[in-house]
Amino acid sequence: MRVSALAAALVAAALLPGERLGIGVLLVALLVATATVAAVRPGARAVGFGAAALALAAFAAVQDAGWVVALDLGAAWLLGSVAVTGPSIAAPLGPFLRLRELPAVIPPAPRGLVPAMRGAVLGGFLIVPFAALLLTADAAFAEVGRSIPLPTATSLPGRVLVFAGILVAAIGLGLAARRPVGAPAWGIARRLHPVEWAIPLVLLNLLFLAFVIVQLAVLFGGHDHVLETAGLTYAEYARNGFWQLLATGALTLGVVAAAASLADVPRRAHDLLLRLLLGALCALTVVVLISALHRLRLYEDAFGLTRLRLVAEASGLWLGAVFGLVLVAGFERRVRRHLPSLLVGGTAAALLAFSLLNPDGLVAHRNVEHWRETGRIDVSYLRSLSADAVPALAELPPRLRRQSLSLQLEALTRDEPWSSANLARRRARAILVSVGTGG
Numbered sequence: 039m040r041v042s043a044l045a046a047a048l049v050a051a052a053l054l055p056g057e058r059l060g061i062g063v064l065l066v067a068l069l070v071a072t073a074t075v076a077a078v079r080p081g082a083r084a085v086g087f088g089a090a091a092l093a094l095a096a097f098a099a100v101q102d103a104g105w106v107v108a109l110d111l112g113a114a115w116l117l118g119s120v121a122v123t124g125p126s127i128a129a130p131l132g133p134f135l136r137l138r139e140l141p142a143v144i145p146p147a148p149r150g151l152v153p154a155m156r157g158a159v160l161g162g163f164l165i166v167p168f169a170a171l172l173l174t175a176d177a178a179f180a181e182v183g184r185s186i187p188l189p190t191a192t193s194l195p196g197r198v199l200v201f202a203g204i205l206v207a208a209i210g211l212g213l214a215a216r217r218p219v220g221a222p223a224w225g226i227a228r229r230l231h232p233v234e235w236a237i238p239l240v241l242l243n244l245l246f247l248a249f250v251i252v253q254l255a256v257l258f259g260g261h262d263h264v265l266e267t268a269g270l271t272y273a274e275y276a277r278n279g280f281w282q283l284l285a286t287g288a289l290t291l292g293v294v295a296a297a298a299s300l301a302d303v304p305r306r307a308h309d310l311l312l313r314l315l316l317g318a319l320c321a322l323t324v325v326v327l328i329s330a331l332h333r334l335r336l337y338e339d340a341f342g343l344t345r346l347r348l349v350a351e352a353s354g355l356w357l358g359a360v361f362g363l364v365l366v367a368g369f370e371r372r373v374r375r376h377l378p379s380l381l382v383g384g385t386a387a388a389l390l391a392f393s394l395l396n397p398d399g400l401v402a403h404r405n406v407e408h409w410r411e412t413g414r415i416d417v418s419y420l421r422s423l424s425a426d427a428v429p430a431l432a433e434l435p436p437r438l439r440r441q442s443l444s445l446q447l448e449a450l451t452r453d454e455p456w457s458s459a460n461l462a463r464r465r466a467r468a469i470l471v472s473v474g475t476g477g
């Protein structure tokens with residue numbers, strides 16, 4: 039474990055700082071995984087979540103959008119933590135909590151280490167003046183010296199931070215794999231009496247039901263109904279309320295979790311009532327989320343797709359799927375028993391699917407389609423997209439293509455080391471060479 043963790047930290051410090059992310063990230067992730075596997079033989083759960091974590095980390099070599107890669111790498115760390123500690127609220131901190139056991143994995147200093155370090159320092163002082171003289175004495179030797187990749191002084195702080203961060207992460211994962219951190223035991227001083235939880239849940243269900251009845255009229259009423267509602271256009275109606283409805287869904291998830299944990303069910307009838315009320319609340323919330331997504335689609339039809347709108351749409355779909363899973367878990371014991379793992383695994387699968395959709399490419403494609411239908415296009419926004427959008431933007435006519443791809447043309451002409459190899463940027467370079475930006 040120590041050797042693999044040290045190798046991962048050294049490779050990360052050498053390849054990642056100051057360069058665009060690419061295949062080097064996947065190499066570091068594989069070395070971190072090797073360090074974890076070396077600590078203890080993984081079980082089926084660890085293999086599954088670990089494989090999903092590596093798949094998410096691999097998108098650094100596939101896509102260019104920094105926001106997507108950052109999301110994937112953050113999720114990869116969470117999945118790696120879940121792989122070694124289990125699906126619990128303490129999973130992200132599990133590897134760090136085990137670092138107090140770090141002295142146990144630090145090997146004793148070998149004999150002769152101190153003299154060797156003194157010799158290395160003296161050797162450095164000795165070689166510097168002679169190297170300077172020889173490099174200035176011969177041009178061919180100087181060229182060889184310049185070809186040797188050496189870190190600059192300005193990059194050293196970043197490399198030290200990356201080295202320390204990856205080393206701590208790799209060793210922490212290995213230690214957590216050896217002795218997983220258990221889920222914290224939350225002491226509940228007093229549970230809610232059936233009347234205390236039943237009344238709020240009934241009232242909340244009635245409120246949601248009233249809202250859903252109104253929304254059904256909107257969903258089936260169509261364009262005429264919306265225009266007659268306070269003189270709103272489709273776009274105005276969509277804009278007024280989407281985020282509130284999305285927040286409502288997220289808050290309701292917290293209400294369901296709190297009710298399931300705090301409600302006292304002394305009798306079987308109380309247990310059934312709780313399941314029915316929470317099930318109805320989940321079902322009504324799904325309809326609320328459908329209304330939110332309907333509003334967002336109306337807004338997208340009017341103004342086109344953006345990164346924020348795409349993330350909002352994906353979040354709404356994810357919340358709807360979570361409520362569906364919670365609804366099933368309320369009435370199916372086997373699903374309820376594995377609910378944490380199903381939620382983590384389902385979220386990982388959703389994020390993998392989201393990344394495979396190529397978000398920046400999808401945004402560009404939808405905007406090109408919107409331009410073909412309406413003749414309107416926001417070139418300044420399209421210019422801010424990553425190399426993932428180049429294939430779609432290359433379909434624009436010469437003038438718009440030149441304007442929307444100007445920044446990418448400049449960015450993609452820069453040289454990159456092999457560790458920054460990236461499929462999206464490679465494909466974008468080939469497209470720019472074949473079509474050009476001027477036609």
